[in-house]
Amino acid sequence: MIGCWTQILRRLPPSMVPRLVSGVIWSRRTSIKAPLSLMRPGILVGNSFFWLLDDHENGGILEFSLNLQSLATIKYPAAARVAKRSVFQILRMEDGGLGLAIPSDGSIQLWERKTSSVGIAAWRLQKTIELDKLLLLKTPMDSSFSVILGYDEDGHVMFIMTDDGIFMVHLNSMKFRKISNRSNFMIVTAYHPYRSFYTIESLTL
Structure with missing residues (x-):
């Protein structure tokens, strides 16, 4: 430990x-x-x-x-459709609960663990992200692949690799940004997001 x-x-x-x-x-x-x-x-x-x-x-x-x-x-969720060699990702959901992202043949399923009124916890499918439609991919996802490279739980942002490049996706708004091209794939195995902060001090001229 x-x-x-x-x-x-x-x-x-x-x-x-x-x-x-x-x-x-x-x-x-x-x-x-x-x-x-x-x-x-x-x-x-x-x-x-x-x-x-x-x-x-x-x-x-x-x-x-x-x-x-x-x-x-x-x-893991028993009803999840799991793609071969897929890499899961634990999530912190918008309401602060436990979530799980599961790649599934061109899409990513977002599951959330909910507790019932009698105290029984179970997985519920919250959303299915169709990557080719969201990211406007040039390569159809039925002949492509996707890998989750990393996740920032504070910003609820996921980093996803596809044949067309590496994308940063905000899971709340579904807004995305391409941050890398395919030529860099061979050197990327995982992303470890971090943040830095600074204070703007007033300057006396």
Whole structure:
């Protein structure tokens, strides 16, 4: 769990780190045998961290609850149409819930995990993105491919590679921008988005 803890401390708000490090988080050991996907960093959703398990057929999502100090696994949506060699992506949905993006033969399915009034959690299909129609691709998606390269949970932005290039897609507005051409494909395996901020100071002339 050392790698998982490193991701947790790096991605938590600074105000939470001292309390977690000095509190009950180290009081007992929690472990589970699961192959994590190293290409997809963990994502904080609510009070839990989530990682993809590197096994589409028998795997799912690993959850670590910061409140309960416990581990659990969540199965992928049983009704999802999964393309061969597809790479899933955990999402933080607009309402703050857990989501999952699944490439599916020219489209990407966006699933969200909802809890019923009796406390039963289940996956619900929220949207299907037809990539050739959205991105105005030159190559038909039935003879093309798509790969999710990365995701920014704060901006709800996904980076998608197709035969026509690499695109940045805002999942809320469905606006997109092409950020790279096909010639760069061989050197791109994953995108790790980051943001930087600065303060504009007043200048005295």
